[in-house]
Amino acid sequence: MKFADFVSTPAIKAELSADDKEGVVKELVEALVGAGQIKADEREGIVAAIMKREELGSTGIGRGVAVPHTKHPSVDRLVGTVGVSSDGVDFNSLDGEKVQLFFLLISPPDRPGDHLRALENISRQLRDETFCRFLKQSKTAEDIQTLLEEADNNQFVS
């Protein structure tokens, strides 16, 4: 699975303004509402579901990356977006580091395989330090989109 298969380009946030965990989740969910990927009246339920998932264990998986996610019946395909915080946000990460890169995923309840393949793609690309560093340095949504496209074209993965 490629980034282009699940990242909603209009929902990409290059400069997250939120400075706490729930704020980031709300901001990214709101971006998906704005992009028409999820319905406005589902936003609170989706934010609550993502925060509930975080209680089971932070999705801050280390290296300044988090993959907040949930299943939700209001989507019929995997939707996601990317956010970057230049200052970093305390996300109770597994390694204790602040998180700068966020990949937020919402998947239909009956499609665990798609969710796994999105995680696979994200984690595979993030093994490349250059990709990680460039993403963290991105200043505009266009920069991020270009990096994701380059990653999709295997320009980072060895």
Place this chain on the structure above:
Amino acid sequence: MNDITRSTTVTVQNPQGLHARPADLLARRASQFDAQIELIKNGESADGKSILQIMTLAAEMGTVLSIRATGHDAEQAVAALAELFESGFAENGRSHS
């Protein structure tokens, strides 16, 4: 103490596969051992102590994986990780991801 290598085969039993939380549980458990630990799927190897690497396996329910450990505590490491797989990461039937 001499290093030994032990390996076993496990099957992913939880319906959601090796998503973030099981990968986290595996990496945490693996990190409690000195042994070097690999999870192998179709010849592709992931460091068993790295959540990022475990997620790159995208192992769905039914996937067969090999666990291979090398180190003085390899035997205990393999047994501990196999037990996690057998328990389905305590999430069989859960709806949460």
